[in-house]
Amino acid sequence: MSAAPTIERDRTLTLPRVLALLAVILVLAIVLPYGAVHTLHVRRLQAADEAARAIADRVNEAIAAGTFDMPPGTEVLIGPGDQPRAMDERWGGTATFSLMRALRQPPAIAPDPWGNAFLVNVGSSPGGPRWVVSAGPDGILQTPLSGADRAAGDDRIASIR
Numbered sequence: 406m407s408a409a410p411t412i413e414r415d416r417t418l419t420l421p422r423v424l425a426l427l428a429v430i431l432v433l434a435i436v437l438p439y440g441a442v443h444t445l446h447v448r449r450l451q452a453a454d455e456a457a458r459a460i461a462d463r464v465n466e467a468i469a470a471g472t473f474d475m476p477p478g479t480e481v482l483i484g485p486g487d488q489p490r491a492m493d494e495r496w497g498g499t500a501t502f503s504l505m506r507a508l509r510q511p512p513a514i515a516p517d518p519w520g521n522a523f524l525v526n527v528g529s530s531p532g533g534p535r536w537v538v539s540a541g542p543d544g545i546l547q548t549p550l551s552g553a554d555r556a557a558g559d560d561r562i563a564s565i566r
Contacts, residue, residue, distance in 0.1 A: 483522050
């Protein structure tokens, strides 16, 4: 029997090989973390939208069932979490009430994905705009209190019928 032939390979590190290796490492070091962070950000935005829509649906159900209970003059209901800072000073001068107490349910509502409280604008007039808003990743409410039918800045919003 004859021995299997051996193949000699060139294992020296040439400049093109080193540059190719560095290019691969650079792509992996930049692209993969960016993709992971972007995916996490998109998932948090989707979670905030779903939670705001769920709160809006619960408010609609409570209004339809006649179990929606809040003191007269209340304009904003506040869920659990950190109260967001507001760019519109009218947010700070409104009559507020607990969202869970208005829904007459235990606090099953969680803060938004960034730890901020969801705010529900119920308005002082029955026909006024009603919506649920999350302050978004920066924790600053940029949506004005009155007259807004869509979110401003990075706020997330869901309308209440």
